[in-house]
Amino acid sequence: MSVELLPDGRKRIRAPLSDEDVRQLQAGDVVLVSGVVYAARDAAHKRMIELLDAGEPLPFDPAGQIVYYVGPTPEKPGHVIGSAGPTTASRMDRYTPRLLELGVKGMIGKGGRGPTVREALKRHTAVYMAALGGGGALAALQIRAQRVIAFEDLGPEAVRELEVEDLPVWVVNDCEGRDFYEQAVAPWRKEELLPEEFRLGAPR
Amino acid sequence: MGQVREVDAAEITRAVRELCMEINYKVPEDMAAAIRRAREKEESPIGRQILDLLIRNQELAAQGEYPYCQDTGYTVVFIDVGQDVHIVGADLTDAINEGVRSGYRDAYLRASIVADPVFERRNTGDNTPAFIHTRIVPGDQIRIQVDAKGGGSENKGRHAMLKPSDGLEGVKSFVLRTVAEAGPDACPPGIIGVGIGGNFEYAAILAKRALMRKVGQPHPDPRVAELEAELFEKCNALGIGPQSLGGTQTVLAVHVETMATHIASLPVAVNIECHAHRTGTRVI
Known part of the structure; x- marks a missing residue:
C-alpha cells in the first residue's frame, strides 16, 4: 500500500502509486510525499515529448511515478540540493496528458490546471498536488538526495531523481474532477464588495 | 553645475554583485513587515498557516544556506546615473552584467535566463543579461536598485x-x-x-x-x-x-x-x- 493514513488526518504517499492509491487522495487532503519523485519542468518536458515522438523511452520508467515541477538552485557545499520549491504547473499542461497515458500517477507543482489536464486526471486516475509556492528554502529541507538522470545541458531544467522525505503538499485536482482552489476560495469571496461583472462564477 | 565625478565601473559591478547575493536570501524589512501584518489580519485558518510557513521560509533563507525561492529571478536593475558622473574603466552594461554573473555564481543562485525566446532557448548559465532601466538624473551620484523578479x-x-x-x-x-x-x-x-x-x-x-x-x-x-x-x-x-x-x-x-x-x-x-x-x- 502506497498511501498511509496518519493519526492527524494527513496522508503519506510513496511512489509507485496504483489506481487504488490515487482514489484515496481527495481534493483538500494534506499529503506528505516520501520516496522517489522525478524533477522535470518546461524544457525537460519538451525534450521528453520529443523522445516519445521519436519512439525513444523516457529517462525514467513512468509507471506509477510522481513528477515534481522544480528547477532547484545549485547546492551549496555540504548540502544535497539548493532551494527547491514548485514552479507553475499550467505551463506543463500541453505535455501532461501524454505522460499520464504512460502511467504517471502524480504531479506536484503550484497553481491551477486547465480543463484538458483535469479531464486527463479522471481518465487515467491520476492526481495533481501543490507544494508551497515560493517556499523553496523549506522544500530543500525535505530532500534527501538528488541525481541528474537526463538532459544535463539544461542546467536547472535537467531531469533529476529526487529522494524526498515528507514533502508537504495538498491535493488540488483529484481523479474525480474536484478542484481544491475553487472549493477553498468560494467561502472567502466578498461578493458585495466586487463590481457586478465579478459576482458570478469562480475567481479563476 | 557640479564638477564631473569619476566613478570606476568596478564599483557598479561590486554593488550589483552584493545586492544579488543579499536580496535572494534576505527579504527586505518592509516586505517582512507586510507579511507579518497579513498574518495578523488573515481570517482564514489555512491562510494563517500558510503565512506562518512563509515567515519560517524567510527565517530559514536569512540564515544564508538556501535562497528564499528557487526562482532567483530575472535580474532587473534600475540605475539612475547623475549627469555629473563620468563612468570609467568599463562599459556600464558590461559592468552590471559582470555583477550579476559573479553574484549569482558565488551565492549559488539559479541561472534562469535563456539566450533567445523561441529558437534554441539555451540557458546562458549565469543569469545574464540583466534587464536594465537607465535614467540620467541631476547630481553626481549613482543609485542602483536591483530586483530579483520571479518568472x-x-x-x-x-x-x-x-x-x-x-x-x-x-x-x-x-x-x-x-x-x-x-x-x-x-x-x-x-x-x-x-x-x-x-x-x-x-x-x-x-x-x-x-x-x-x-x-x-x-x-x-x-x-x-x-x-x-x-x-x-x-x-x-x-x-x-x-x-x-x-x-x-x-x-x-x-x-x-x-x-x-x-x-x-x-x-x-x-x-x-x-x-x-x-x-x-x-x-x-
Missing part, C-alpha cells in the same frame, strides 16, 4: 490599451481581472504594481517601478492613494488568500503610478510581484 508572477502581468471612455472604472476592472485570473499561479499574497497612462511601453515600466516602492507606502497624490486603497480592498474581496487556499489576504499592497498620455489613449499595465519580493538599493 511565475511576471507571467501573470497584463497590459491593455483601454479607451479614454473606459475611464477609472475600466482601469479598476482590468486590475481586478488580472489579479483574479492570476489566482494561485502568481504565489499570493504579493504586491500589485499598476501603471496608468504614458504610452504602450511606459505603462509597463510604470507598473514595474510601482513595485519598487516601499511596500504599502501610499502614492503622494491623494487621488491615486485613494485608488490604491480601493483596489486593495477589492483585490482582497476576491477571497483568493495566501496560496489561493482561501482567505482575506490576497494582496499585501497595490501601488499605482500614473503619467501623462495621448488624447486617444488610456494605457494600463499590471505587474504582479509574488510574496518573494527581493529588492535592495545602493548609492554610489
